[in-house]
Amino acid sequence: MQAQRTQLSDGRWHFQHGPMDIIIGARGTAAAVTVAHADAWQRFTGILEELVLELAVLRTPVSGACSLQGPIARRMWQACQPYERGFITPMAAVAGAVAQELIDCYARSGVARAWINNGGDIALHLAPAQSVRVGLYADLARLNPQEIRNGIGIDGQFEVSSLMPVRGVATSGWRGRSFSLGIADSVTVLALTAAQADAAATVIANAVNVADARIERRPACELKDDSDLGAIPVTVDVAPLESKLVQQALQAGLRRAQELRQAGLIWSAALVCQGQMATTDTAKLRTLQGRPAQRQAGLVFA
Numbered sequence: 001m002q003a004q005r006t007q008l009s010d011g012r013w014h015f016q017h018g019p020m021d022i023i024i025g026a027r028g029t030a031a032a033v034t035v036a037h038a039d040a041w042q043r044f045t046g047i048l049e050e051l052v053l054e055l056a057v058l059r060t061p062v063s064g065a066c067s068l069q070g071p072i073a074r075r076m077w078q079a080c081q082p083y084e085r086g087f088i089t090p091m092a093a094v095a096g097a098v099a100q101e102l103i104d105c106y107a108r109s110g111v112a113r114a115w116i117n118n119g120g121d122i123a124l125h126l127a128p129a130q131s132v133r134v135g136l137y138a139d140l141a142r143l144n145p146q147e148i149r150n151g152i153g154i155d156g157q158f159e160v161s162s163l164m165p166v167r168g169v170a171t172s173g174w175r176g177r178s179f180s181l182g183i184a185d186s187v188t189v190l191a192l193t194a195a196q197a198d199a200a201a202t203v204i205a206n207a208v209n210v211a212d213a214r215i216e217r218r219p220a221c222e223l224k225d226d227s228d229l230g231a232i233p234v235t236v237d238v239a240p241l242e243s244k245l246v247q248q249a250l251q252a253g254l255r256r257a258q259e260l261r262q263a264g265l266i267w268s269a270a271l272v273c274q275g276q277m278a279t280t281d282t283a284k285l286r287t288l289q290g291r292p293a294q295r296q297a298g299l300v301f302a
Contacts, residue, residue: 001017001018002017003015003016003017003044003045003048004016004017005041005044008023011025012024012025013037013040013041015040015041015044017044017045017047017048018048020044020047020048020098020118021118021119022044022098022099022102022116022117022118022119023116023117024037024040024102024114024115024116024117025114025115025117026106026111026113026114026115026125027111027112027113027114028110028111028112028113028114028127029110029111031110032108032109032110032111033110033111035108036105036106036108036111036114037105039105040102040105040106040116043101043102043105044102047072047098047101050070050072050073051070051072051073051094053070054068054069054070054073057073057090058073058076058077058089058090058091058094058228059089059091059226059228060089060228061084061087061088061089062077062080062081062083062084062088062089062090063084066078066081068090071101072097072098072101073090073097075093075097075100075101075195076090076091076092076093076094076097076195077090078195079092079093079096079097079193079195079196079198079199080092080093080199082199082263082265083199083203086203087229087232088199088202088203089228089229091228092198092199092202092203093195093196093198093199093202094198095118095119095120095121095170095194095198096118096121096123096168096170096193096194096195096196096197096198096199097194097195097198098118099116099117099118099121099122099123099168099194100116100123100168100193100194100195102116102123103115103116103123103124103125103167103194106125107125111125111127112127112130113125113126113127113130113131113132115132116194118194119177120170120171120176121168121169121170121171121194121197121198121201122134122168122169122170122194123167123168123193123194124160124166124167124168124169124194125167126160126161126162126167127162128162129162130161130162131159131160131161131162132159132160133157133158133159133160134157134158134159134160134169135157136157136158136186136188136270158190160190164267165192165267166190166191166192166267167192167193167194168190168191168192168193168194168195168196168197168198169188169189169190169191169194169197170188170189170191170194170197170198170200170201171186171187171188171189171201172184172186172187172189172198172201172202172204172205173185173186173187173205173272174205174234174235174236174238178202179220179223179224179227179229179234179235180202180205180206180234180235181205181206181209181232181233181234181235182205182206182207182208182209182235182249182253183208183209183210183215183235183238183241183249183273184204184205184208184249184250184253184271184272184273185272185273185274186205186270186271186272187201187204187205187208187253187257187269187270187271187272188201188269188270189201189204189257189266189268189269190266190267190268190269191265191266191267192267196265196266197266200260200265200266200269201269203256203260204253204256204257204260204269204271205253207252207253207255207256207257208249208250208252208253208271208273209249209252209253210241210245210246210248210249210252212241212245214238214239214241215235215237215238215239216235216236216237216238217233217234217235217236218233218234218236219231219232219233219234220232220233220234223236238274240274241274243276246273246274246275246276247276249273250271250273250276250277250278251278253271253273253278254271254278254280257269257271257280258280261280266280268280268281
């Protein structure tokens with residue numbers, strides 16, 4: 001399948017090629033934004049083939065020196081390298097690394113701000129004095145066609161300003177499009193780059209875990225024969241758990257998130273599991289109440 005693009009009614013662009021499904025928005029002078037979109041499209045059309053050339057290495061655990069050649073592949077490896085003591089492959093950062101590659105096309109005079117959303121992993125460009133708001137939807141299992149038509153009621157939102165050392169936002173969890181070893185419905189991470197946020201979200205989501213027979217897991221290779229996780233068991237279903245167990249799982253993930261924050265690998269994170277939330281900023285659990293309350297809730301990462 002060839003790479004495809006469609007301009008949406010609000011001016012954003014939709015790029016799609018194989019597993020890459022990207023929404024791009026930008027604000028600035030018409031001329032600068034037009035050129036940036038054209039450059040992003042030109043770069044996008046060759047990314048899939050570039051990654052496929054090194055796919056075998058990208059699916060192997062990060063260890064030792066990086067032997068990858070492509071700029072995106074090397075970025076993936078570098079984002080995952082801090083976690084090489086555990087099992088991680090560069091594929092943990094693929095979506096964020098692709099978004100990060102494309103956002104470079106918008107870092108030019110005349111573009112005030114831009115965002116590349118690659119399946120929920122987001123790269124940002126912010127000129128001085130610019131900011132962007134990002135909404136948090138905590139549990140994809142709740143999403144239904146009627147809500148999509150009528151407008152999604154987000155669980156929270158946060159603002160990223162040009163003064164913050166944040167240009168990447170990523171989300172991971174067992175309900176997402178990638179496999180997870182943990183039971184988090186979602187873990188959203190803010191970091192310096194999209195690739196770093198992507199890798200960290202994967203690691204933290206894996207840590208949101210607790211031992212319980214009601215958690216169903218299966219080898220990743222049984223669910224996807226070319227999975228980079230091989231026979232490692234991944235979460236496929238989580239029954240409703242007692243509040244105490246949910247808190248234990250969130251606290252385990254929060255400890256990992258705080259470790260990464262202290263190491264300078266992330267700026268902040270929000271962890272959600274079965275209606276409860278923990279964040280690195282409050283270090284305190286909060287229960288998500290009803291949908292009306294969630295629409296009014298705000299998550300501010302400072």
